[in-house]
Amino acid sequence: MKQDANVRHSVVVVDDDPVYRSFVSLLLTKKAGIDVLEASCEDDLVEIINQNSVDCILLDYNLGTDNGFSVKERLSSRFPVLPPIVMLTGDGRERTVIRALRLGIDDYVSKRDLKVEDLLSAINHAVAKGRKDQLARAEYQRLVHASGLDPVTRLPGRTQLDDRLAHLAALPPRSRAGYAIALIQMNELEDINTSLGLKVGDQALRAFGERLQQLTRASDVCGRFAGRTFLVIIDARSSPDVLDGVCRRFADGLTYRLDIDAVGVDLSPRIGGVLCSHVAPHGVLIAADLIRAAQHALDVARVEGVPFHVLGSPGGGMPEPAAPEAPNTVIEQSEPDTPSRPAADQLRTSDRRANPRHRVLKRGRILLGTNSVIDCAVRNLSDSGAGLRIDAIFPMPREFDLVIGESGAKRRVRIQWQVGNDLGVVFIA
Known part of the structure; x- marks a missing residue:
């Protein structure tokens, strides 16, 4: 045969x-x-x-x-x-x-x-x-796809969410002032995919989405925006306090242990929220403006190591500001072609570091394993860490070896934050 x-x-x-x-x-x-x-x-x-x-x-x-x-x-x-x-x-x-x-x-x-x-x-x-x-x-x-649902989570997918955001942006300022959006990322998805496989990762993502949907109110719209990121459009009643409370409820409810086929995984969110009235409050608004603002808040939460941050909220899940900036610290300005990066004064001020960081410009090498080397620029340096810039945007391991200068000593570092091509690392050895 x-x-x-x-x-x-x-x-x-x-x-x-x-x-x-x-x-x-x-x-x-x-x-x-x-x-x-x-x-x-x-x-x-x-x-x-x-x-x-x-x-x-x-x-x-x-x-x-x-x-x-x-x-x-x-x-x-x-x-x-x-x-x-x-x-x-x-x-x-x-x-x-x-x-x-x-x-x-x-x-x-x-x-x-x-x-x-x-x-x-x-x-x-x-x-x-x-x-x-x-x-x-x-x-x-x-x-x-024709139904507009995401195939993994079975929640509204990107098309439905984009349509809803476009409708929201088209409202007159007074009408859209009652709304807010929150971007919510599942922190552990990449680690789960790597260690337990894509099938378990999809199960975890689906369970995370179901739990998020249970935490949303009937007046809210919840869906999977992209990858590990979910989007919730919230009826915030024009109040930063309401949005702050909603994000806090999400942060608490989405931090839990999930059992999948006798394997337990700990899940947790990172959340960035913004009131629509905070973005172009009196002018023309486009949907991309809302996403950029929420991404900004999400990046701030990641950098600060807190579960959530709300733009326009006095608390916002952020720690209290520390002492004014030291005079020898240089604050870099955000480039105009990277609008989703957090503002420089929120990312790189000395009041959020254990040690002042000084501007330098040295070549560096990131060592991944025994054969992989990535060239980088060391843009800032302190006794406890450094700011790096790589040529292309790609996910980095949490820890790696860093060589500063042509003949510098090798230092073990851990990533504190990554925004586009820029990374902040701390020395651990």
């Missing part, structure tokens, strides 16, 4: 026995013209899935100290969608077959008296089922 001549399947053979793995690979290549990739363990398989388009995984049940069931469960938590899996094993007991099917393994072939026809039939059946499921997912995504 040969596959369609016009279609070449790509199959990964996963077996810790190199002789048997090569035998099966040769069988599929010579007899059926299948493109075969080989993996000896789970790590090899993950690397192949990340780098190649795979139609089917032929997974051995017995992988030395591991087994195919455990590998399947871990892969399912790591990848939102897996290629179909056919299990290959010498254990033909009924309970093993039943468990395989319950785990979502698409088919099962015994190694004993292996026949190429049976193997190809199982692969073709699994691939056909996988493509049918893929079409069903695509149709579901299309319907969700």
